[in-house]
Amino acid sequence: MTKTTRRTALLMTLAAPFVARGAAAADYPAxxxxxxxxxxxxxxxxxxxxxxxxxxxxxxxxxxxxxxxxxxxxxxxxxxxxxxxxxxxxxxxxxxxxxxxxxxxxxxxxxxxxxxxxxxxxxxxxPYVLVVNGKLPVNSLQEFIALAKSKPGAMNYGTTGVGAANHLMSELFSSKTGVKMTHIPYRGTALAVADAVAGNVTMVFSDPVSALPQVNSGNLKALAVTSPARATAFPTVPTMKEAGYPEVEAVxxxxxxxxxxxxxxxxxxxxxxxxxxxxxxxxxxxxxxxxxxxxxxxxxxxxxxxxxxxxxxxxxxxxxxxxxx
The missing domain is CATH 3.40.190.150 (Bordetella uptake gene, domain 1)
Known part of the structure; x- marks a missing residue:
């Protein structure tokens, strides 16, 4: 085999996987x-x-x-x-x-x-929806933050577990607002929301579906959503940006x-x-x-x-x- 032939064979060997993938892509999905x-x-x-x-x-x-x-x-x-x-x-x-x-x-x-x-x-x-117990004496995010700051460490928040998405969302909220609360982890959003309804936890960053029935019934108050625009499920609830906290934005x-x-x-x-x-x-x-x-x-x-x-x-x-x- 000549040097040129060997080089051609090597190039063909190296190119074979790419040729095969190209052919597969052309026939996709088979x-x-x-x-x-x-x-x-x-x-x-x-x-x-x-x-x-x-x-x-x-x-x-x-x-x-x-x-x-x-x-x-x-x-x-x-x-x-x-x-x-x-x-x-x-x-x-x-x-x-x-x-x-x-x-x-x-x-x-x-x-x-x-x-x-x-x-x-x-x-x-x-978005995540910040909800609090319906009997909590606040009607806006600003009022909730003021109340929480007046009682540092006395309030708590529920999540779906350590390291869960709404745990980090809560930590982002705390870091940007200066609110200090105690973390209470649960095994699922439904349990955290249920304890917010019962008054055992003060705040939950919930998904919209889990929160909506309880907000509509008055058991919970929705104070803000974390999306850039208002959520269709909560048209009267302001975004974090509208409430004065644009840094607390995530979806x-x-x-x-x-x-x-x-x-x-x-x-x-x-x-x-x-x-x-x-x-x-x-x-x-x-x-x-x-x-x-x-x-x-x-x-x-x-x-x-x-x-x-x-x-x-x-x-x-x-x-x-x-x-x-």
């Missing part, structure tokens, strides 16, 4: 896809994944199966996708918790979202991810299909009932958001000295 939801069935993430799978699958003329892989604070399902074949057939319905919050609070994770996952699109976002979100190194043409195809699905009236209706706002951005826009989001929560976790083994 079989059913699956979306991994790192939570148990029945929650908000599950509802988002199923309505999007139904509509994006119909457009792609392939079924998209939703598989729930909950456990270990959503780490199990997220890691499964991070280590999956990067061929576009295994997707993740990611959320702010496992993607932005976990890396900020866990001392070690089996995956690195920045290196092991490729963002496709943010599907939807929703929870869901988004579609694929394993890193998935061919860009496949990422772009998935982006187009899921963004299109988010425009369908049926999808918008399901999201609206969950008090969620559809997004549908580009992979590049989503990546830029994620970089900023992770940096924010790392700073909050470090300042509050929040960590999980």
């Amino acid at each position: 079989k059913a896809l699956k979306i991994i939801v790192p939570y148990a069935p029945g929650g908000g993430a599950d509802a988002v994944a199923r309505i999007l799978a139904q509509n994006a699958g119909a457009s792609m003329k392939q079924s998209i199966v939703v598989e729930n892989k909950g456990g270990a604070g959503s780490i199990i399902g997220t890691d499964l996708v991070a280590k999956a074949e990067p061929d576009g057939y295994t997707l993740l319905l990611g959320q702010s918790g496992p993607i932005s919050i976990n890396p900020a609070v866990y001392k070690s994770l089996p995956y690195d979202p920045a290196k092991d996952l490729a963002p496709v699109t943010m599907t939807n976002s929703y 929870a979100w869901h988004g579609i991810f694929v394993p890193a190194r998935t061919p860009q043409p496949i990422v772009d195809r998935l982006n187009a299909e899921f963004v299109k699905a988010l425009q369908i009236a049926e999808v918008k209706d399901v999201l609206s009932k969950q008090a969620m706002t559809p997004v549908g951005d580009t992979p590049q826009e989503f990546a830029a958001f994620l970089k900023k989001d992770l940096a924010t929560w790392k700073d909050v976790a470090a300042l509050a000295k929040v960590s999980v083994e």
Whole structure:
């Protein structure tokens, strides 16, 4: 074999994986896809994944199966996708918790979202709602902060656990307002909200769906939402910015991810299909009932958001000295 022949053979060998991926992208999708939801069935993430799978699958003329892989604070399902074949057939319905919050609070994770996952699109976002017991003698965020400051350490706040998203949200609130309260962790938002109704905790940063019935009944008062704009579920409740605290702005979100190194043409195809699905009236209706706002951005826009989001929560976790083994 001549030197030229050997060089040609080597180049063909090195190029083979890229040629194969290009061919796979051209034929994509040739079989059913699956979306991994790192939570148990029945929650908000599950509802988002199923309505999007139904509509994006119909457009792609392939079924998209939703598989729930909950456990270990959503780490199990997220890691499964991070280590999956990067061929576009295994997707993740990611959320702010496992993607932005976990890396900020866990001392070690089996995956690195920045290196092991490729963002496709943010599907939807929703605010945290600051709620207090309905009998608390305050009717605005300013009044609540003044009351809390008059009794430093006497009030408390409920969360879904140490290192959870609403734990860090509460710590961000404390750092920007100067309010000092005691942390009471629970095993889920429903329990924290129930104890706020009972008056056992003073404040909870709740998701809109969990808070709305109790606010409508008068058992809780909603004082502010953390989104840039007012939430459709709470049209009369001011944003943190409107209430004078623009630094206490953050949203929870869901988004579609694929394993890193998935061919860009496949990422772009998935982006187009899921963004299109988010425009369908049926999808918008399901999201609206969950008090969620559809997004549908580009992979590049989503990546830029994620970089900023992770940096924010790392700073909050470090300042509050929040960590999980």
